[in-house]
Amino acid sequence: MTGAGAMPPGPARAALADYLSTLRRRSGSTWDRLARITKLSEVTLRRTARVTGQVRPEESVIAFVAGCGGSGVEQDRALDLWRAARVEERKVLLRLKAPPLDAVRTAGDLRDAAAAAYERDGASPWKEVRKRAGRRPDGTLILSERTIRAIIVPPGVDPSSIQARRRLPGDLAQFEAFLRGCRVSEKELTLWRRTWQQVTSPPAGDHTRVASALSREAADQRARASACKISPPYEKLLRQLSREQVDALLAAGTAHIVVETARRAGISVPVGTEDLAAVLRQASARSEDLAATLHKVLSGRT
Known part of the structure; x- marks a missing residue:
C-alpha cells in the first residue's frame, strides 16, 4: 500500500509486485520461512515485493x-x-x-541505441555489466568503465547536457563487450556489428552519404564541447536554433570579428564581412578547416 500523499506506483512496478506476491502466496511461505530459504533478510524480501520505494536489485528478484x-x-x-x-x-x-537499430545513420544514433540497450536490460551496476562482458586470456575484464561512462546517460540527467562527453568507443571490441554486458544475444550482435561497420566504415560507393553524416556528428560534438565557453542565455538560444542557423550565426560572427579586428590593426582585408561569412559557410558545408580557409582568404589566395 502507498502512504497518504504518496505517489501511486507505476504500472510496471505494480505488475512486478503483484507477480512476486502471487508466487509467495502460491508457495504458502511466510516471510520468515522465505528469509531462511533465500538467506535474505525479511526486510529485503518485503521491499523486493512491494510497490513503493526503490526497485530492488536483480539478484533479490531471482532469489525471491x-x-x-x-x-x-x-x-x-x-x-x-x-526490467520494465x-x-x-x-x-x-x-x-x-x-x-531503432535499422534506422541508425550516425555515430550518435548508434551510441544512443546502445545506451537504450543498457536501459532495457535494467541498467545493471557497472561491475555486473563488466563481468558479463567477459575477460581476456590473462583474466582481466575486457570492458572498461570509460566505455560505459561514454555511452550511458545517468538517471535525472538531460542527455543533451552531457553530449560532449558521450561517444562511441574507439574500437569494435569494446563496443561488442558493452553490448554483451547488456545481454545482447550473439544473433543480435550480428546486426549491431553490421551497423557499426556502416557508420564507421562505409561500403564502396556510399562514402558521400556516410561521410556527410559523420561530419555532421563531428560538428555536433565540437559545438557541444564548446558549449561550456558560452554564457547560459546564449547557450539556451543556440539550443533553439537549427544546425543551419547555428552555422550561419557562427559564420557571420566570425567574419565580423575578423574583419573588424583587421581594420583596427590597420590591415587591409580583401573581402567584406558578408562575403567572408559566405565563404566560411561554404567551407563548413564541405567540412574544410575553417582556420586554413581564413588564412587563404586574408592572404588573397582564393
Whole structure:
C-alpha cells in the first residue's frame, strides 16, 4: 500500500509486485520461512515485493522467485517485469529518443541505441555489466568503465547536457563487450556489428552519404564541447536554433570579428564581412578547416 500523499506506483512496478506476491502466496511461505530459504533478510524480501520505494536489485528478484519454488519460465517472467520496472523508475529511455537499430545513420544514433540497450536490460551496476562482458586470456575484464561512462546517460540527467562527453568507443571490441554486458544475444550482435561497420566504415560507393553524416556528428560534438565557453542565455538560444542557423550565426560572427579586428590593426582585408561569412559557410558545408580557409582568404589566395 502507498502512504497518504504518496505517489501511486507505476504500472510496471505494480505488475512486478503483484507477480512476486502471487508466487509467495502460491508457495504458502511466510516471510520468515522465505528469509531462511533465500538467506535474505525479511526486510529485503518485503521491499523486493512491494510497490513503493526503490526497485530492488536483480539478484533479490531471482532469489525471491527461487525461494518460492518458481520455475525457470517464472524467473524469466519476473526478470522481464523487473526490467520494465527499472525502465519506469529511471526514466532515461524516454529522454534518450534512441532510434531503432535499422534506422541508425550516425555515430550518435548508434551510441544512443546502445545506451537504450543498457536501459532495457535494467541498467545493471557497472561491475555486473563488466563481468558479463567477459575477460581476456590473462583474466582481466575486457570492458572498461570509460566505455560505459561514454555511452550511458545517468538517471535525472538531460542527455543533451552531457553530449560532449558521450561517444562511441574507439574500437569494435569494446563496443561488442558493452553490448554483451547488456545481454545482447550473439544473433543480435550480428546486426549491431553490421551497423557499426556502416557508420564507421562505409561500403564502396556510399562514402558521400556516410561521410556527410559523420561530419555532421563531428560538428555536433565540437559545438557541444564548446558549449561550456558560452554564457547560459546564449547557450539556451543556440539550443533553439537549427544546425543551419547555428552555422550561419557562427559564420557571420566570425567574419565580423575578423574583419573588424583587421581594420583596427590597420590591415587591409580583401573581402567584406558578408562575403567572408559566405565563404566560411561554404567551407563548413564541405567540412574544410575553417582556420586554413581564413588564412587563404586574408592572404588573397582564393
